[in-house]
Each structure stands twice: as structure tokens, then as C-alpha cells.
Amino acid sequence: MKEYSIIGKPTPNVDGPAKVTGEAAYTIDMTLPNMLYGKLLRSPYPHANILSIDTSKAEELPGVKAIITGKDTPGGKWGLWRRFRELSDQQALATDKVRFIGDPVAAVAATTEEIAEKALDLIEVEYEPLPAVFDPIEAIKDDAPMVHEDFPSNINATRHIEWGDVDKGFAEADYVREDRFVLEAAHPCAMEVHNSLASYDKGTGRLTVWTSTGSPYFVQQNLAEALKLREGDIRVIKPHVGGHYGGKNSTMPDAVNAAILSMKTGRPVKIVYNRDEEFTTTEHRTAQNMALKIGLKKDGTIVAFEVKTMTNGGAYTGLGATTLYLTGTFITMPYKIPNYRYDGVRTYTNIVWGTSIRGFGAVPAKYCSETQLDRAAKDLGIDPLEIRRKNAVIPGYEAPGQYKFESCGIQPCIEKMAVRVKEKWPKLEKDEGIGYCAFAYMSGGIFNWIDTPYAYSSAHVKVNWDGTVDLYSQAADVGQGHNTVAAMICAEELGIGIEDIRLHMGDTAHAYTDLGAWGSRETLMNGNAIKDAAAQVKQKLIDIARLKLGENIAYDLVAKNKRIFLELRPERGLSYYDLVKDAIRANDGVPLTGTGHYTPHNKGMISPAYGMGIMAMKAKVDRETGHVTVQDVLVVHDSGQIINPLGARGQVEGSIHMGLGYGLCEEMPMDQGMLLNPEFVDYKILRTRDMPEIEILDVPTYEPNGPFGAKEAAEATIAPAAPCVANAVYQATGAEFYSNVLKPEKVLKAIREAEKKQKASKATGK
Amino acid sequence: MKQQLKIVVNGEPYDLFVEPKTLLVQVIREMLGLKGTHQACDSSSCAACTVILDGMAVKSCSVLALQANGKEVLTIEGLADGTKLHPIQQAFIDNWAFQCGFCTSGQIMAAKALLDENPNPTREEIQEQMDGHICRCTGYNMINEAIRDAAKRLQSEKSAQSGKGAA
């Protein structure tokens, strides 16, 4: 492997000093002179017609500066599935009817938050409750209440994927099994709630919005639609973001209503959700029902696979339709599946909607497929690691019409795992088990339902007289560490230090478009754009160096250690800083600039590259209480050339934490559309005492589509966590699980059923 | 009726007037503009808002401002020594002990109180003490390692100082 100066070296976070001193400003920390505070009045009904809204009493309250209802908004609808216009279904405030408990119906701007809240109490809304629907099975019935007009039986989106000859595949299988699952919803729970600060300039008619988002460009597009303004008249700035995890892709009513209120009052307006609003009205991981049918040969080779999914979509679309598609994709990875069929339907229901939460479809999908695979392996008498090795893809594997793996280290990952598990856990105690799950995940999405006319990623590099570099991009650091990765890639390409780079990120006015932080896309896609931009500048420096050195043109020049020199004669070279001065002089005094961009082409439907690996967990089950303790975690993963090992480890650790929550304790119980646990007291997030230690081993590969061979190192490891726990319990006790959240009651019940089954099979065996 | 609040924050004395129901976190964030202390819940259950009150780590959202009358508060802004980061802050950076950073001020302040009490804590002791803190990003292990690393740094700082004192 190539030796880099910066890439691959553990590098502290470039935002570190700001974040450990409290200086890092999040949107929630920002105020502007003359600023007003906005609040939203929300529907108490899951489904109701709005008959009338009376704001007169509220308007009389001193300190109230504006009150708006649906009719006062510009009325534009927005969404992220812009290629299908009818799926642009979000609106600032409900006009005719409300579709979930929490749908906003009015917004207030006042001089203090307290006054704004008081004003909400004084607004009188008359509703006519309508029959509501909360479950996908009910929603799809012919006579089900319609959440949106023109969507009979509440079918929001459907997805079909098929390759090979599935029916023939099943006919040839020696072993076929079907399993049905019910997956619970989970909330991303970013520590910084959704909040936005909007400032409208009356003089120019331009709008600036600071917001806690994963994609400033999505917000810019959506605001333009909602407000019927031109995109270019809207500037969106992403300050530091206190957590995203997929829950901050959609533009939400906070941003849009803050903007409308600012346009009405001519003053800056800030809207901050409280934790209850965050839980009850912002996007979560969708609850869904899945049915899986798998056919294998006696030796464990998968010959056919069929998957059906119905998701409880909720009131609006978000990126939920994409999640539906990716559920059907990631469930096949990283295995060779010659014959495959997937059907998914996302239903509209009268609950808050589900979307693209971290792992983007892979989380529920892998839970089902990997627990099913363990059961099949047991029936066939095959070791769970061996069945995964046997079916794992190899480099160059292609799922027809869907995706192709170029760099692909899954086989060596599994081999390394087999060796390490034996050393690490040579012996199991009673009621202990080891659960496995193999996984793969995209490095940014190729699909363009957002319908951007721009390159997927771009970056702009400017080199100043003194050699310092300004790097501009809309790419979003949301905590994952992309700012550090961006600086590292830029510095490596130019052969300089991170301290030479100043970042200007996440601002739509400062840079060309980048689609933002979702689907683990920034390292590969934005990284390619940055590398491209920096390479253009480097070429200019190399040209000048060639001129000055006067060497044989056959020599290659490289930029490294702040010098540009002959690759084979390192002693012959020039200082980067001197060359920059010469180059600017030669350029009529204009700083050196490069503008790079990246859009994937001819890379299938999903992603140009895939991170992958295998996870193992050792867990112990208490047969008396049903309590499951995850004792130890081992991950072997292939993330290509890892850019920053510190950041990559952070992503794996954090993903496992959230994935374990999905497997053990996080749930969103609802009653008639009302969330029952909208606080951290009741919504259980794993705390530090619950976290096992995690050992992470790398199998480096070189990804030809990524910058310096890099690919995804962020989200892949969330999906395997929950199936690993379930499989560990299965291996220890035989208990089978057909839903996530292994609460003690559920574990005890499953153990009893397993014991019954074992007795019965013994009896018939005799 | 507003009442007088005399309070020292990060070594700076303040003479303020607050409502009886005003929370310490409101004084810190809104009246003093120290935005490094974050709030992430409304139910006293995340510890993002942790500050040090007379040497004890407290959730500033769960303390009435007037309960802090006559007391000393240390927030994240008061931890560094001028431009030199506190060893805990440096350890958090070097160990990648934060991602989004939103819970970080609270974690660092709690770690400070913990290390003042117990200069050499084990992994389990840290878990015990810090269990009230939610971090949605890191999975906690790297925070735990940073705190143990900070403990080492503080001890070697101390022994360097006492070495100097002896000489």
C-alpha cells in the first residue's frame, strides 16, 4: 500500500478546540439583534379537518408580533422525492386538515419564548376529527381512511427489485424457509433538537437561514419551493450540528415557519423545538413488517431469496421512500444471491413519519435476514460463520442491474474473524453465545430522487500568497468528522499540512453544491471533489516547478512535505511556499484556484463503493430474568483506505451503540397515534454502563472509486449490532426472535418457546 | 418578584436579579451568554447541562439559580488556563472523545469533578459516575478512555510540579 503523509494517520478533530471549550456555536446557541422567538401550535388529533382558527385573542397579547395560519403561508409544498412531484407533500402549516398528532396549524412570533408559548394557548382551533389509521396493514385496505387525497389505500410508494429466476431458484432449493417479522420504530434522538434561525432582508428580498441540518442544499431547495422564492435568493448556513443520524435530512416546519415569520415581521425569527416536539414531530426509523423466504442447497449455498416489506410510513414522505428501496437492496448484501425478488410498499398513516435514519433501510433488513440465516444454518447443520463465508461476495460481484462490488474484502474479513474469535473467546460459559452478522453499506447514493441539476459534490480550493489554503464546500460535518477528513484529503493532495488549510463548509453562498451528509457519502463523494480541486492547483505548481527545475520531461513530480520534487530524485525539488509565490506572480496576481466536482456514472443504481465486514458479539442470557448482557464485541471491517483511523473508530463505536439500542431497548410505543414515551426518562438510550468494549480490526483494500482508495466507514456497523445480539441469544438458548428490542419479557417468552420446541422434537425423535 | 443573586462564574463575580423560578442554566446561557453549556432535554435526564457548583458536578437545568446564591460555578468556558487547554480537554481531543460535541461540555465538567475526587479511576468507576450522561454519538468507550488518559496527564503534571517544588 502507498505511504501517505497524512491519510491513514490518526488525526485529532479539526473542530476539537472549539468543541472542548464550548466555543463551537450550534444553531441553538445563536441569536441576532432584534430577534423574535417563534413557536408552533400543533394538532392534538391524528386526523381531523380544520373547521376554523381564531387567533384574535392571541394577537392581543403584548409582545406577540405575528401569528400565521395555513392561509398566510406562500403555500408551496416540498419534499425530498422531487422527481415525483405528488410526493412533495410537506407544508408549513396544515390548511384543510391535520394528518398526525403534532402537525402544525399555526405559528407565533413574539419577543420572548414565554410570550410565544402563552399565545399558543390563546389560539382557538375547531377541529372535526376524522377516522384515522395507524398501521400499514389497516392503511392498505380498500375502505381505509385516506391520509392524502389521490393516494387510495394510502400507498405512498412502492419498490420492486428482481433478478434471476426466483421461482426456478426455489424449485431447485433443498431447503426453503419463510419467516415473518415486525420491526419497531426508533428515534434518532440528536442531542441538539431541530431548530432554525431565519433572517429576511426586506431591502433585497433575500433570506438567510441558519439551521441544524445534514444538508444545507436540501434546505435551500425546499425553502425555495415552500416560499416560492428562487433558490439563489436563499442562503442556508449549517453551523456546528449537535447530531444528525439521518434525522436531519428533511426540511422541517421549524425552518420554513421561521422564514415565513421573518418575512412577515421583517425581524430575525428563531424556532427551537422542545424535546417532546423532537420526539413526537420529527422523523424516526420506520416501523415495518417484513416477510422473508430463503432457499438454500444442502451445503448452505443460497439459491433464491424473496423479501416483502410494508412500512408504516406516517403522514409524509421524507426520504422514507428511499429507505424502502434500500431495505430491499441492503438485505441482499454481502451475499451472492443468484435469484432475488423484492417488493416493498410504504403506506401513509396518521403518525409522525419515518425516514432515512442511520443505516438507511439496512437496520431492519439485516435484522431479519441475518437471524433467518442463523436458523437456516442450524437446520442444515452448518456453522454460522461458515454459511456466511460460503455465500459472501467476491471482488467484481454484480447484482444484475443493481450494484457491483469493486474493492471487496469480505472474504478476508470473515477469515480473520474466524481466527480472532478462537483466540478471543476460546470457551463459552453456560448460557453464553456468539452471534454473527456480515454487512455491507454504500458510500453515498447514486439515485437522484431529489432531482438535483447540479453535481453531487463539489469543492473549491484557493491558495493564497503565503501558501495557506481556503477550502470551500457545502459538505456537512454533523459530528462524523468530515471537516477533518476534508482537510486531510486537501492537505495530502497538495503535500502540505492540515494547519495550512482553513475550512469554509456547509454554506450555500460560499460554495457549489454538495448534497450533504447522508448515506455515508461525504468521504467518497466530497472527498473526490476536494481531491479534484486540489489536484488542479497542484498541477499549476508542478508546471511552474518543471519550468524552474528544467529537468528531463520524462520525470514525474510529486507534492509532499511542503515541497515539489522529482519522485525518483527527492533531493531535486522546490519549496511549496516559494512555488506558490511564483505561480501567483505568473498568474497575474490571482490566487491559485481549483474547482472540483464528483458525480458517479456507470456505477449501478446504488453506490460507487461499499464498506463491509463482519461483526461478532458474545452475550450472556439470564434464564431467570430474561436479561441479556452483551459482554464483548468484535468487528472486522473493510473500509478501503481509512482516511482517519480515529474518526473511523468513532463511527464504528457510535454505530454499534445505536444499533445495540435498536436491538435491546429503543422503541416508540403509540396509542392511537400518540407517542407514549417522548422523553429520555422513558425512551431508553444505552448509557455508558451498558456499553461493552469493542475490538475493531481492519482489512484494508483499495477502492478505485474513492479518494486515495477510501470508501464508507460510517454507517455500515449499525445494522449488524442488533442481529448479532439476537443470534447470540439464539446460539445460547435456541430462542428465536421475530422482532427487535429484546426486552427481558420477550426473551423469557422466546426461551420458553424454544424449550417447548426442543422437548417436542426430542419426543418425536424417539 | 425578582431576587438578588450573587454568584461567581468562572472566577468572575456577578450581581444579578432573577425570578425565583429561573434555572441556573438560564442564568449561564441567557443572562451571561455562556453558550458552551448545552441543554438537551426538559426532564433532567441527559446531563448535557452539567457544570461544577462549589466543586460538585450538577445538572444546571435542575438547580434553581437562587440555590446557587453565594456559590461558585465553573462552566466549560472557565476550564482552560488562558489559551492552554485543560488536560481533560486535550485528552478529549486526542482520544476523539466527541463527535457532534453537543454533550461534550457536560461530559468534561463531570469528568473534572470525578477526577478531583478520584484521580485514578477504573473503567468501571467512570462508567458508574458518568452513567447519567447521554451521548448519542460516541458509544462512550472513547470518552472513558479519554478520562483515563486525562487522569494520567494530570498525575504526571502534578508530579512534575511537586518535582519542581522540591528543587
Added chain:
Amino acid sequence: MAKHYRCPMCRKICAEHLDLARHYLGQTDKKHKEWLKTQGLSYAALIKAQVTEFGNKGYQALADVLKKTAAEVEI
């Protein structure tokens, strides 16, 4: 030159009726949904059959109708 079939509601052409049915049920606009009624089919019922039972039941039912109704094109 090979025989293809045209979607009754848009320009899409496919070589197989089953593929055309897949296209058809993937559309979310009103026009595509409405035409099904004129053929005595229910959009919801077709989707439901496709997604709740293993196999290609919903698509097959529509493909059978398209066999009779979709125009042939040579390309």
C-alpha cells in the same frame, strides 16, 4: 427489430408484459391509477397481492390485462 409493448398511459415500452406491469405499478400519478379501474382492477388490491404474498401475483394479474390491451411496437 423486436416486439415491444407500450404502456397505455405513458411512453414507456417493455419487451415483456410482466415488465410493463412492473413499470405501471411503480408510477404514483393519478392517471396511471385511474385507468386500472376502467379495466376492473384495483390499484390497492394489486399492490397488496404483490407485497403480502410471496410470488409475483399482483404484477401477473396486471400483465394478463396488458396482454390484451397494450399496443405493440417494433423497435
